[in-house]
Amino acid sequence: MGSEYDVVVVGSAFAGAVAAKTAAEKGLKVLVLERATEPGEKVVSGGILTHDAFNEPGLEFLREGPLEREIKGVRWSICNGNVEPALEFIFRSTDDGRVGYSIYCYDFCKWLTNLAVGAGAEFRNNTTVVDVVKEDGFVKGVVTEKGEKINSRVVIAADGAKSLIGIRAGVRRKMPPENVENCVVLDFTIPEREIRRLGLSDTFEIYLGKPEELGTLVWIFPYKESFHLGVGANVSTRKNPTIFLERFLHSKLWKDRFEDIAKFRAWMWNTVPANPPLDVESSMLQETYGNGVLVAGDAGGFLDSVTSAGLYGAMVSGMLAGETAAETIPKGDVSKEGLSIYGDKYKNRLIWRLMHRTWKRDLISGNGAEEIVQWGSNVSNYVVKRGFDQPKPSDLKFLSEGLLPLLKYFGLIFNRKIPKLSELLTLFMG
Numbered sequence: 003m004g005s006e007y008d009v010v011v012v013g014s015a016f017a018g019a020v021a022a023k024t025a026a027e028k029g030l031k032v033l034v035l036e037r038a039t040e041p042g043e044k045v046v047s048g049g050i051l052t053h054d055a056f057n058e059p060g061l062e063f064l065r066e067g068p069l070e071r072e073i074k075g076v077r078w079s080i081c082n083g084n085v086e087p088a089l090e091f092i093f094r095s096t097d098d099g100r101v102g103y104s105i106y107c108y109d110f111c112k113w114l115t116n117l118a119v120g121a122g123a124e125f126r127n128n129t130t131v132v133d134v135v136k137e138d139g140f141v142k143g144v145v146t147e148k149g150e151k152i153n154s155r156v157v158i159a160a161d162g163a164k165s166l167i168g169i170r171a172g173v174r175r176k177m178p179p180e181n182v183e184n185c186v187v188l189d190f191t192i193p194e195r196e197i198r199r200l201g202l203s204d205t206f207e208i209y210l211g212k213p214e215e216l217g218t219l220v221w222i223f224p225y226k227e228s229f230h231l232g233v234g235a236n237v238s239t240r241k242n243p244t245i246f247l248e249r250f251l252h253s254k255l256w257k258d259r260f261e262d263i264a265k266f267r268a269w270m271w272n273t274v275p276a277n278p279p280l281d282v283e284s285s286m287l288q289e290t291y292g293n294g295v296l297v298a299g300d301a302g303g304f305l306d307s308v309t310s311a312g313l314y315g316a317m318v319s320g321m322l323a324g325e326t327a328a329e330t331i332p333k334g335d336v337s338k339e340g341l342s343i344y345g346d347k348y349k350n351r352l353i354w355r356l357m358h359r360t361w362k363r364d365l366i367s368g369n370g371a372e373e374i375v376q377w378g379s380n381v382s383n384y385v386v387k388r389g390f391d392q393p394k395p396s397d398l399k400f401l402s403e404g405l406l407p408l409l410k411y412f413g414l415i416f417n418r419k420i421p422k423l424s425e426l427l428t429l430f431m432g
């Protein structure tokens with residue numbers, strides 16, 4: 003069977019569009035298939051693109067992309083059952099003065115796809131891939147929902163966390179429920195001056211409470227003249243995240259800060275891979291490549307194992323998958339062994355280290371994800387009960403059992419280092 007294309011990329015979001023752009027720039031004949039009408043449309047609509055992406059060799063062009071707000075810090079609020087923040091602390095980035103930029107997926111993926119098309123890739127929208135073509139143990143193309151078979155030398159599965167194509171190709175398994183988080187996100191417009199007044203111009207917010215009251219966490223991501231309110235719930239808890247969202251929307255906090263000034267615009271529902279880390283040692287993935295197939299982005303578990311941030315991982319793995327195709331196809335070896343240079347490539351990049359930050363796994367396996375959240379509510383219960391005005395010896399117990407582990411957890415997420423006790427005390431005492 004001859005090949006119509008050198009590469010067929012499934013999915014034209016962060017991983018797929020960058021893979022297509024890279025492969026096309028290197029002279030390959032590339033087709034990108036996207037089930038949505040517009041690239042990025044089926045992706046949850048926004049997030050924070052960390053500076054890791056801008057610092058990655060080969061991804062410098064991202065600075066030219068449609069960036070929304072430069073983000074330099076995060077405000078963590080630990081809430082009691084009425085969504086009243088009992089304790090708040092702000093982390094500012096110590097890395098290089100910024101965290102990254104907020105972006106809208108829709109705008110960004112459209113921009114990336116246009117770059118791929120500009121480089122010579124063919125883009126087909128409204129096309130859902132339902133299977134791969136397999137011959138002699140090799141993936142040799144894809145099958146669309148209309149039954150059309152499209153042949154290619156290499157298929158790049160960039161179809162997101164659930165990755166039907168990775169599963170059909172035999173490279174990975176279905177995610178177990180405890181590795182999946184359901185997220186619901188509301189998009190609101192808001193005047194720019196209000197963003198500044200609310201302290202959101204360069205800071206995003208995380209609200210944490212008891213899992214049965216606020217889900218895994220609630221977040222507010224600011225954009226130029228809009229923001230997202232999102233909430234996640236682990237699928238294994240069988241809880242619908244909208245319950246937590248409603249609780250938030252009925253809180254005094256929401257009413258006082260946002261209700262009169264925020265205008266609802268859209269809502270989205272999506273799944274995100276959740277901890278424990280989605281690295282190759284976890285149960286979900288077997289490999290990120292096989293005979294005639296490469297898996298990139300969320301489909302391949304290219305996420306920061308601590309934060310579950312996957313935008314950078316998607317784009318760097320997409321770029322490396324495109325490079326791998328361009329190096330192996332002319333040599334005529336797209337066997338699993340030939341494509342294994344993909345592994346060599348990503349193991350030399352920052353993403354590999356981010357995927358293997360094991361302290362979270364150790365923390366979770368030692369304590370349980372629930373317990374980490376429980377520390378948060380211990381802290382909030384304590385603060386509500388006692389206040390900080392009269393420190394007592396028992397405060398030390400509180401510090402060691404609640405606040406320190408929690409700050410270590412979030413401090414590590416944010417600054418990539420364990421905060422010193424003096425720093426914690428400064429935060430604690432104000």
Ligand SMILES: Cc1cc2nc3c(=O)[nH]c(=O)nc-3n(C[C@H](O)[C@H](O)[C@H](O)COP(=O)(O)OP(=O)(O)OC[C@H]3O[C@@H](n4cnc5c(N)ncnc54)[C@H](O)[C@@H]3O)c2cc1C
Pocket residue numbers: 012013014015016017018035036037038041042043044045046048049050051052129130131132160161162163166185186187232272273274298299300301305310311312313314316
């Ligand atoms: C609520 C939420 C908030 C997030 N916030 C952040 C954040 O702040 N920072 C961060 O770094 N990461 C964040 N993430 C993670 C980030 O969104 C993902 O890591 C990233 O989108 C992965 O990109 P991807 O290209 O691999 O897959 P996706 O973005 O999932 O894109 C997959 C693409 O494939 C298409 N597709 C799927 N199946 C098929 C098929 N069968 N046929 C054809 N097309 C198909 C889809 O329509 C889509 O366009 C967040 C995720 C969620 C859910």
